[in-house]
Amino acid sequence: MGAHDTVNSRDPAAIKKAAGRFDLVLSTVNVQMDWNAVLATLKPRGALQMPGAVTAPLDINLLPHMMFSQLSVGSSPVGAPVVIRRMLEFAARHNIAPINEHFPMSKVNDAFEHLRSGKATC
Structure with missing residues (x-):
């Protein structure tokens, strides 16, 4: 990142x-x-x-x-709007994209365990 x-x-x-x-x-x-x-x-x-x-x-x-x-x-x-805009421009300029993982609601307990165990993508 x-x-x-x-x-x-x-x-x-x-x-x-x-x-x-x-x-x-x-x-x-x-x-x-x-x-x-x-x-x-x-x-x-x-x-x-x-x-x-x-x-x-x-x-x-x-x-x-x-x-x-x-x-x-x-x-x-939370940053001021101008700070958020600069941050987003910086991210775009350097090809920085968010990393996320998705779990269905039926697996919410698995998602929390995944986070607690330190296995969440970072």
């Missing part, structure tokens, strides 16, 4: 190994994580962006990563 690299957020060793590698971390999960470890994966002046909502307060230490590396954390539930 256009990402240059990914890290399994369920693998603390993989997160630690990625220290200082990323300009941007796009987190689309809505679960509590070790956000300080995630921030440590950012390069100086990097950004953690969260398009969505985490239901619990973020446990983020100002020091050392946020202040000394000048990191930022941002979130938005």
Whole structure:
């Protein structure tokens, strides 16, 4: 989908190994994580962006990563129309298309299990 690299957020060793590698971390999960470890994966002046909502307060230490590396954390539930238009134009220009899977309503429990097991296409 256009990402240059990914890290399994369920693998603390993989997160630690990625220290200082990323300009941007796009987190689309809505679960509590070790956000300080995630921030440590950012390069100086990097950004953690969260398009969505985490239901619990973020446990983020100002020091050392946020202040000394000048990191930022941002979130938005929905982009402004101009931002959405730019995003769609970017996707079209780079041939980025959605990936989806379909299950009949009679298989809704199978679909949820497919998602929970981590087998969903991503």
